[in-house]
Structure formats: C-alpha cells, structure tokens
Amino acid sequence: MTTAPSGPPTIYPTVLYRDARAAIRLLTDAFGFTQDAVYEGEGGAVLHAELSYGNGKVMLGSKGHGGVFDTAMGDSGPTGVYVVVEDTDAHFARAEAAGAEILMAPKDQDYGSRDYMARDGEGNIWSFGTYVPGASA
Numbered sequence: 001m002t003t004a005p006s007g008p009p010t011i012y013p014t015v016l017y018r019d020a021r022a023a024i025r026l027l028t029d030a031f032g033f034t035q036d037a038v039y040e041g042e043g044g045a046v047l048h049a050e051l052s053y054g055n056g057k058v059m060l061g062s063k064g065h066g067g068v069f070d071t072a073m074g075d076s077g078p079t080g081v082y083v084v085v086e087d088t089d090a091h092f093a094r095a096e097a098a099g100a101e102i103l104m105a106p107k108d109q110d111y112g113s114r115d116y117m118a119r120d121g122e123g124n125i126w127s128f129g130t131y132v133p134g135a136s137a
Contacts (some may be wrong), residue, residue, distance in 0.1 A: 011079045013058050016073050017122050020046035020062040020079075026120055027051050030098035031128070033058070041065055044083065053083055078123035084130045088114040092128070 002052045024046070027033040033051040041047040044084040045062040052058075058081060073121060085091040095118055096102055103125070104117040115129030 009056050015060045015079055015124055016063045018058055018063050022121055023060055024049060030095045030100040080125040082127045082130050088129055094114045
C-alpha cells in the first residue's frame with residue numbers, strides 16, 4: 001500500500017474552451033473557484049489559466065491557438081470533472097443563483113454521497129458532491 005502524497009495535487013484536469021473567459025467567469029461566479037493565474041497570447045486568447053477549489057486545481061485555455069496541446073485535443077468532445085464540496089446544497093444554491101445549467105439537483109446517492117450536476121456553456125459536465133474518492137467509509 002502506498003501512502004497519500006502531501007503537498008499540492010498531482011492530477012490536474014485540463015479543459016479547452018472556445019470562450020475561455022466565459023468559462024472562467026462561470027467557474028468563479030457560479031461554482032466558487034478562485035482564479036489563480038491567466039496567461040494571454042496575442043489578441044487576448046487565454047493560453048493557460050489555473051483555477052483552484054479547495055486543494056484541487058483545474059487548468060484551462062482557449063481552443064484554436066495552435067499550441068501542441070490544442071492541436072492534440074483537436075475538436076474533442078466534452079469532458080467531466082468531479083469536485084468534492086463540503087455542503088452540496090449551499091454550493092448548488094450558489095450555482096443555480098448564478099444561472100448555471102443544472103442537470104441534476106442535489107440527490108443522496110446509494111454510496112453515501114450527496115451530489116448535483118451542472119453543464120458549462122460548452123457542454124462539459126461538472127459534478128459536485130461529498131464523496132471523497134479513496135477515503136475510508
């Protein structure tokens with residue numbers, strides 16, 4: 001058995017958007033992420049951004065700027081990201097009030113979590129809940 005590493009996370013979901021600025025606004029306003037860094041290219045395209053929630057981070061950027069990652073991702077479809085929150089209902093209320101598209105209202109799951117699900121403006125699915133992967137029951 002390995003021990004859990006300490007320090008910063010070692011896995012960072014990365015999502016590309018046609019409108020990265022709108023994604024940053026939704027993630028910060030509706031879902032409570034903190035904007036840590038935004039690096040722009042020519043014409044104001046978001047080449048790389050880092051947003052945090054708790055001790056987790058997501059990286060994002062603009063589609064179509066021609067970088068290696070952008071080219072490798074091509075026109076890939078939506079992705080899904082799960083975020084652990086302390087209070088699912090309060091988090092949901094914030095997202096709903098900010099106009100996030102809600103796919104599933106808070107619901108108690110058979111495995112002990114309370115989750116809700118939303119979709120961002122470009123089709124990516126964001127799930128929020130109390131389940132902590134790998135934590136003992």
